[in-house]
Every structure is written in C-alpha cells, then in structure tokens.
Amino acid sequence: MRKYMFCIFVVLVLFLLHHQVEAQNGDDGEIIVIIPLKGQIGLLLGETENAANSFDAQLVEQCLKKAVQSNATRLILVIDSHGGYLGERDRVYEVIENYRTEDLEIIVYVKEALGAMTMIALGCDQLYVHPTASIGAAAVDRPHTHRWTRAELDAFDSAEAAHIRSALTHAGRPPELADALAIRNTTLWWSQADGYSNTGDGSDAIRLTDDNMVLTLTADQMLQMEIADGSADSADELAKRLFGTVSEVKDISRFVIDRGKRRRTIYRDVEKDYLTCFDLLEEMRDHLEEIDGHFDGIKNLERRIRDTSSSSFRQSLENDLEDRKSDRDACIKDFQSCSKKLKSFTNTFSRISKNKSAPISIDELALCRLRKLEDAVITLRREPRQDNVVREYLRIIERLIESWEDCETQIIIRSSKVRQ
Numbered sequence: 163m164r165k166y167m168f169c170i171f172v173v174l175v176l177f178l179l180h181h182q183v184e185a186q187n188g189d190d191g192e193i194i195v196i197i198p199l200k201g202q203i204g205l206l207l208g209e210t211e212n213a214a215n216s217f218d219a220q221l222v223e224q225c226l227k228k229a230v231q232s233n234a235t236r237l238i239l240v241i242d243s244h245g246g247y248l249g250e251r252d253r254v255y256e257v258i259e260n261y262r263t264e265d266l267e268i269i270v271y272v273k274e275a276l277g278a279m280t281m282i283a284l285g286c287d288q289l290y291v292h293p294t295a296s297i298g299a300a301a302v303d304r305p306h307t308h309r310w311t312r313a314e315l316d317a318f319d320s321a322e323a324a325h326i327r328s329a330l331t332h333a334g335r336p337p338e339l340a341d342a343l344a345i346r347n348t349t350l351w352w353s354q355a356d357g358y359s360n361t362g363d364g365s366d367a368i369r370l371t372d373d374n375m376v377l378t379l380t381a382d383q384m385l386q387m388e389i390a391d392g393s394a395d396s397a398d399e400l401a402k403r404l405f406g407t408v409s410e411v412k413d414i415s416r417f418v419i420d421r422g423k424r425r426r427t428i429y430r431d432v433e434k435d436y437l438t439c440f441d442l443l444e445e446m447r448d449h450l451e452e453i454d455g456h457f458d459g460i461k462n463l464e465r466r467i468r469d470t471s472s473s474s475f476r477q478s479l480e481n482d483l484e485d486r487k488s489d490r491d492a493c494i495k496d497f498q499s500c501s502k503k504l505k506s507f508t509n510t511f512s513r514i515s516k517n518k519s520a521p522i523s524i525d526e527l528a529l530c531r532l533r534k535l536e537d538a539v540i541t542l543r544r545e546p547r548q549d550n551v552v553r554e555y556l557r558i559i560e561r562l563i564e565s566w567e568d569c570e571t572q573i574i575i576r577s578s579k580v581r582q
Contacts, residue, residue, distance in 0.1 A: 196397045196413040196415075198242070201243060202215065203246030204246040204247030205218065205429070206247075215422065216422075217418070219257050221421055226257065230261070230266065239268065241272045241283055242273040243278075254282060255281060255285060258286075267288075269288040271397050272295045276298065276378070280299070291384055300322060301322075302322050342376065345376065348377075350371050352387055381393060436532075442503055445500050449494075456489055467480060467483065505539045508535050515529055
C-alpha cells in the first residue's frame with residue numbers, strides 16, 4: 163500500500179512539474195513575425211515593372227494569414243513606402259483592422275510612410291520609427307488627364323483629410339494633424355504647453371508646415387510630440403527591446419520577395435492579354451469596316467447585274483460578286499475569331515477578379531474597362547451578316563474604344579486610381 167501511494171505521489175509531482183514548465187514556456191515563448199511592406203501600394207495593369215516592388219491588400223492578407231498559422235502573438239509591420247493608390251490603401255487598412263484582435267498585437271515600424279501610406283502608419287495602435295523616418299506628404303496627386311475644377315480639388319483634399327482624421331482618432335493620435343497632412347497651405351503650429359494651433363501662440367511654438375506645402379513629420383518631431391511610441395535602428399532591435407526573450411523572431415521577407423516575383427510573372431501574362439483586348443477591339447472595328455465596304459460592293463454589283471443586258475459582262479460581274487461575298491465571309495470569320503478571343507480574355511479576368519485567393523488582384527481601372535468589354539461581347543454574339551447589324555456593331559465598338567479612356571476619369575473621380 164505504502165509503495166502504491168509513493169508511486170501516485172511521484173506521478174503527481176511529475177505532472178505538476180510538466181505543467182509548470184509548459185506555463186513558463188507559454189509566458190516566455192512568444193513568436194514575433196516581421197512583415198515588410200515595401201514599395202508602391204497598389205498596382206495598375208501596365209505597371210508590371212513595379213510588380214515585384216509593390217504590395218496590395220491580397221499580399222498583406224496572405225502575410226497576416228501566414229503569421230497566424232505560425233502561432234504568432236505579435237506582428238511588426240515594417241513600412242518603407244513612398245505611397246500609391248488610395249483605393250488599395252483603404253483595402254490594406256481594412257485587412258489590418260480585421261486581423262487586429264486581443265490575441266494578435268500589431269505594431270508598425272516605419273522607415274518611410276509617405277502619401278497613401280500615411281493613414282496606415284498613423285492609424286495603428288503602436289507606432290515606432292527609424293531614426294531617419296518620415297511620415298506624411300499625403301496630398302492627393304491628381305493625374306493631368308482630367309481638367310479638374312476647384313470644387314473637385316477641394317473635395318479630394320477634404321475627403322482625404324477626413325480619412326486621415328478618422329484613422330488618427332481611432333488610434334488615439336491628434337486629429338489636428340489631418341488637414342496639414344492632406345491639404346496644401348494649411349498652417350499648423352505645435353507647442354509643448356498648448357499643443358496644436360493655427361496661430362502659433364506661445365513662446366515655444368514651432369511651425370510645422372511651410373507655405374504651399376503639406377506636412378511631413380520627421381522621426382524627431384514624432385518623438386517630441388509623442389506621436390510615435392519610440393525609435394529603433396531595426397525591426398529586430400525593436401522586437402528584442404519590447405519583448406525581451408522570445409522563442410523566435412520570424413522575418414518573412416523571403417516569402418514576400420517570392421510572392422513578388424510570382425506576381426510579376428503573372429502580371430506580365432495578364433497585362434499582355436489585357437493590352438491585347440484593346441488591339442482586338444481595333445482589329446474588330448477594322449473587320450467591320452471591311453465587311454461594311456463589302457456589303458456596299460455586293461449591293462452595287464447586284465444592281466449592275468440586274469441592269470446589264472450583256473451575258474458575257476453579266477458573267478464577269480457574277481464572278482466579281484462571288485469573290486466579294488467570299489471576301490465578306492472571310493472578314494466575318496476573322497471578326498468572329500476576334501470576338502471569341504475577347505470573350506476568352508474577359509472570362510479569365512472575371513475569374514481572377516472574383517477569386518480572393520488569386521495571386522494577383524485586378525485594379526479598379528482595368529475592371530471598369532473589362533466590364534464594358536463583357537457587355538460588348540454579349541452584344542456582339544450574332545454574326546454580322548446584315549448591313550444594319552454591321553453598322554450597329556461599329557457604333558458599339560467605337561463607343562467602347564472611346565470609353566476605354568473615359569474609364570480612367572471615372573475611376574479617378576471615385577478616388578480609386580488617385581496616386582500619392
């Protein structure tokens with residue numbers, strides 16, 4: 163009996179020791195994942211050269227998912243970006259917000275966060291900066307393909323300032339910074355005693371903005387005004403300083419680089435097809451113009467055959483008529499071939515745009531154009547064997563070619579294609 167009790171005692175002791183070790187490992191054994199966000203945010207088809215040095219919401223979500231699968235408890239997003247497209251910026255911000263939970267702490271470490279990245283950097287809960295970091299210059303850079311009215315310009319600036327103000331407020335940072343970051347000619351002062359103002363009252367007031375410029379904050383300014391929580395020379399140093407002994411610091415730069423190379427390859431293929439769509443439209447227009455000419459020629463020959471009295475001349479005209487019809491049919495066949503290719507391309511683009519796990523995402527400008535192509539492909543299903551159908555198709559394709567450029571203005575006005 164005594165021997166039996168002793169065995170139970172030993173088992174209990176070993177059990178308690180095992181769980182104590184596990185508890186200690188749980189306290190000390192945290193996994194920190196470092197995710198680099200480098201280069202341009204967002205990409206348009208036609209910018210393939212930037213594909214490997216860019217990121218979008220899809221790539222960010224893949225990185226965050228990989229971090230969660232690694233049982234990470236904390237993430238450090240390393241931002242080194244000159245900006246990019248506002249629509250993609252909003253999607254990246256939403257993805258980060260969706261992953262921010264009690265079980266996953268997200269920290270931002272900034273080397274450079276300009277333009278569109280300003281909102282993401284300042285909208286995080288914890289912000290640390292490199293000693294030479296800069297954040298700001300978030301005024302919207304409007305492309306010159308559209309003649310902007312004063313009202314449109316003011317609306318752009320006001321909307322972007324509102325976005326940044328909301329992010330600052332959400333993160334507990336001073337919302338007074340928003341207008342100065344996004345709107346030119348905004349005067350902003352700061353003093354240790356009185357905080358932010360537009361008048362510069364106080365003997366220690368520092369003017370933060372220059373004439374006709376938007377605010378760009380340096381690392382020293384952010385630390386002095388307590389916008390940033392601290393500074394570090396690297397993300398690794400930051401991880402060690404914040405969390406001390408950790409079981410592992412994982413830098414998934416290689417994962418991001420590999421994904422970037424893969425995206426560039428896929429973008430090149432998709433971009434080639436995308437640009438081919440426009441060439442196909444012009445080719446289809448040329449075929450329709452030829453078909454239209456053949457219809458006129460056929461009608462003219464049929465009229466001459468009816469009017470001639472010479473049998474030998476009629477035979478010659480009938481031979482010409484057969485040649486004309488043969489040429490027309492060849493053009494119709496070529497037109498149908500282009501139409502099938504166009505349909506195949508639009509189907510491919512549609513699948514990519516609807517597949518959230520696809521390796522790339524198609525930008526809003528391309529999607530706007532491709533939706534118009536899809537509508538056209540549906541309309542152009544019939545063979546153009548009547549002259550009224552040919553002229554109807556010509557009008558459709560002419561409008562489509564014109565709208566190819568109009569789409570850019572539409573997307574710009576919706577702020578999805580505006581670049582900073």
